[in-house]
Amino acid sequence: MSETSGADSPFVHYEVSDGFAVLTLDSPHNRNALSSRLVGELLSGLERAAADESARGVVLTHTGNTFCAGADLKEALDADPAAAADIRTRWMIRVLRDILELPKPVVAQVDGNVRAGGMGILAACDIAVAGPSSTFALTEARIGLAPFMISLTLLPRTTSRAAGRYYQTGETFDAAEAERIGLITVAAQDAGAEVNRLRGELRKGSPQGLAESKRLVNASLLAEFDRSADELAKRSASYFGTPEVVEGMTAFFQRRPPSWAE
Numbered sequence: 001m002s003e004t005s006g007a008d009s010p011f012v013h014y015e016v017s018d019g020f021a022v023l024t025l026d027s028p029h030n031r032n033a034l035s036s037r038l039v040g041e042l043l044s045g046l047e048r049a050a051a052d053e054s055a056r057g058v059v060l061t062h063t064g065n066t067f068c069a070g071a072d073l074k075e076a077l078d079a080d081p082a083a084a085a086d087i088r089t090r091w092m093i094r095v096l097r098d099i100l101e102l103p104k105p106v107v108a109q110v111d112g113n114v115r116a117g118g119m120g121i122l123a124a125c126d127i128a129v130a131g132p133s134s135t136f137a138l139t140e141a142r143i144g145l146a147p148f149m150i151s152l153t154l155l156p157r158t159t160s161r162a163a164g165r166y167y168q169t170g171e172t173f174d175a176a177e178a179e180r181i182g183l184i185t186v187a188a189q190d191a192g193a194e195v196n197r198l199r200g201e202l203r204k205g206s207p208q209g210l211a212e213s214k215r216l217v218n219a220s221l222l223a224e225f226d227r228s229a230d231e232l233a234k235r236s237a238s239y240f241g242t243p244e245v246v247e248g249m250t251a252f253f254q255r256r257p258p259s260w261a262e
Contacts, residue, residue, distance in 0.1 A: 012041035014048060017059075020107075020199055021049035025062040031069035032062055034117050038072075039091045046098045057202050057210070058102065059195060060125060061109040065133065070116025089233040092117060092149040097225065099124040100153070100218050103211040105202050109195045110134050110184075119183070120150025123157045126214060127198060128184040130175040131191035136183065139170040143248030143258070148236035152229060156221045158182045 011027040023045045025032040032038065049058045062068070071088060099106050099121065108122050111131030119138055122128050138154075140147050147154060147167055155163060162181035166173065175187035188194035202210065239245055244260075251258040 010041055011035070011038040012045050014045050016052065016054050018196075018199060019054070019056045019203055020059050021045075021052055021055035021057070022059045022061065023049065025060075025068060026064075028064045030072055031066035031113070032064070032118070033069045033072040034088070034091065034095075035072040036087075036091075039095060042095060043098060046095075046102060050102050050104065055104065056207065057105040057107060057199070059107050059109055059199070060099075060121070062112060064112065066113040066115075066118075067108075067110045067134075068114060068118025068121060070118055086233075086237045089149055089236045092120065093152075093229050093233060096120055096124045096149070096153050097222075097229075100222055100225065103214065104207075105210055105214060107195055107198060107202075108184075109191050111191045116140060116147070117150055119147070120153050123150070123153035123183060126217070127186075129186045129188050129191045129194045129198070130178060130184045131188055132175065134175045134178070134187075134191075135172050136174075136178050137170055137172045138166050141168055142170045142261075143252055144242065144244030145236075145239055145248070148232045149229075151232065152225045153221070154183075156224070 009026070011025070011032075013022075013024040013026055015022050015024075023042065025038065025042070027033065027035065027038050046058070049055050105127065106125045108125040108128040108130075110122065110129065111133045112135075114122055114130075114134065114136045116137075116139060119136060138147050158181045162183075165171070175184065178184040179187040186194055205213070244258075248258050
């Protein structure tokens with residue numbers, strides 16, 4: 001059961017396929033960036049999937065060559081920096097927490113670029129499968145920021161050595177490296193085929209068994225999430241609008257190095 005399409009086609013499509021709710025990010029004009037509209041539709045889709053008795057789990061995937069580019073920087077620049085930053089941090093907290101708390105397995109199916117906030121969403125998923133076209137990077141430091149909110153899911157999943165490197169260098173890495181450091185579950189030659197195989201395995205579990213197993217796995221992660229979220233939100237919001245962030249974002253849109261990198 002697909003949503004309608006056309007001029008007002010949703011940024012997040014919802015359909016049920018083989019017993020799984022499939023949420024497809026489809027905002028190609030900004031590389032599936034986390035705009036207000038996409039976030040709203042994603043949250044609605046997750047809520048719908050949680051209540052959908054025909055869905056045993058969720059597959060989170062994308063159209064185009066980018067799973068998610070992170071925050072919609074253009075939308076952020078066009079708004080009041082402080083107010084926009086506060087709203088965006090709250091959005092990210094809710095998206096990540098909703099994925100972690102959803103009483104059904106959430107499987108990410110990625111075969112494209114993952115950046116910034118998209119990395120946090122990927123890390124929140126219970127199982128993450130990435131195909132050969134996938135690339136990953138945490139580029140916040142390059143625009144005067146840090147991966148504040150997404151650290152709530154990234155740090156528990158990835159090795160501390162990898163975080164120390166990629167948080168600061170902003171280097172791009174591939175699916176094999178993402179699997180090695182714990183960001184994803186499987187680097188697959190065919191992400192769709194591997195996700196279909198995993199769906200078959202997940203369907204062997206009862207809804208109750210899956211929900212309780214997920215709660216066990218995520219219990220300590222959620223406890224730390226709730227301890228740290230407010231503080232990280234305040235830290236994140238406090239940096240938007242600072243001279244370095246304004247310079248970093250402006251340089252990004254002007255396709256030039258920021259002043260500190262020249």
